[in-house]
Amino acid sequence: MNGFKYVLLIVFALLSSLNSSADNRQLFNGKDLSGWTHVGFGEFLVENGVLHTVGGIGVLWFDGEKIGNAIIRVVYKVKSHEDNSGVFVRIPDPPEDPWMPVHKGLEIQINGAGKTEYHSTGSIYTFTKATSQPTRVGEWNTMEITLDGVSTVVHINGIFVTEYIEGDIVPPKDNDGDPDRGSRPDTGFIGLQNHPQGKTVYFKEISVHPINN
Numbered sequence: 001m002n003g004f005k006y007v008l009l010i011v012f013a014l015l016s017s018l019n020s021s022a023d024n025r026q027l028f029n030g031k032d033l034s035g036w037t038h039v040g041f042g043e044f045l046v047e048n049g050v051l052h053t054v055g056g057i058g059v060l061w062f063d064g065e066k067i068g069n070a071i072i073r074v075v076y077k078v079k080s081h082e083d084n085s086g087v088f089v090r091i092p093d094p095p096e097d098p099w100m101p102v103h104k105g106l107e108i109q110i111n112g113a114g115k116t117e118y119h120s121t122g123s124i125y126t127f128t129k130a131t132s133q134p135t136r137v138g139e140w141n142t143m144e145i146t147l148d149g150v151s152t153v154v155h156i157n158g159i160f161v162t163e164y165i166e167g168d169i170v171p172p173k174d175n176d177g178d179p180d181r182g183s184r185p186d187t188g189f190i191g192l193q194n195h196p197q198g199k200t201v202y203f204k205e206i207s208v209h210p211i212n213n
Contacts, residue, residue: 027062028206037063040098042194051203053194059098061191068187072145075205081112085201090188103180122154122161126178127170134159
């Protein structure tokens with residue numbers, strides 16, 4: 001490869017990286033909860049540019065728009081395996097209580113102490129197993145949730161964790177707190193879950209990168 005072609009490849013790679021970063025739209029501004037609405041118990045607080053859970057159970061949802069065909073990037077930190085939260089996607093309507101997203105959307109779990117792979121970090125809660133556990137306790141972790149039509153794919157720290165395709169066979173409900181089975185929409189609202197005191201999870205980035213099909 002001659003020098004000119006090599007320079008062109010480097011320039012192209014840099015431009016692609018810049019364009020990709022520019023397409024990442026931040027939904028959390030690092031200052032306050034503008035654009036977000038909380039339902040249920042407990043709350044989310046913003047301190048020093050970081051969003052964190054306080055008590056619960058509740059859901060903080062982004063009320064600006066429904067999201068589909070996109071990569072949702074969530075940067076989070078836990079201080080113990082028992083810390084508990086979740087990222088909701090495909091919520092069909094504005095939730096008026098914290099259980100509606102559980103039963104009508106999909107929850108990507110954050111909890112390293114889940115009783116099975118169906119309850120562990122990165123699983124689509126009780127729908128799919130987490131095939132790996134890449135979360136690093138005490139460090140910032142990057143979860144990427146790819147919504148592509150009827151497919152929902154989860155990576156954590158660049159490692160594949162799980163995939164759910166609308167219509168896949170899932171285990172039956174084990175208790176009333178498990179999500180209702182049934183179809184989920186291609187697009188929907190997203191949200192974060194907060195749990196009772198002592199299970200705090202921290203977030204410093206929530207962004208969306210559109211997928212052009």
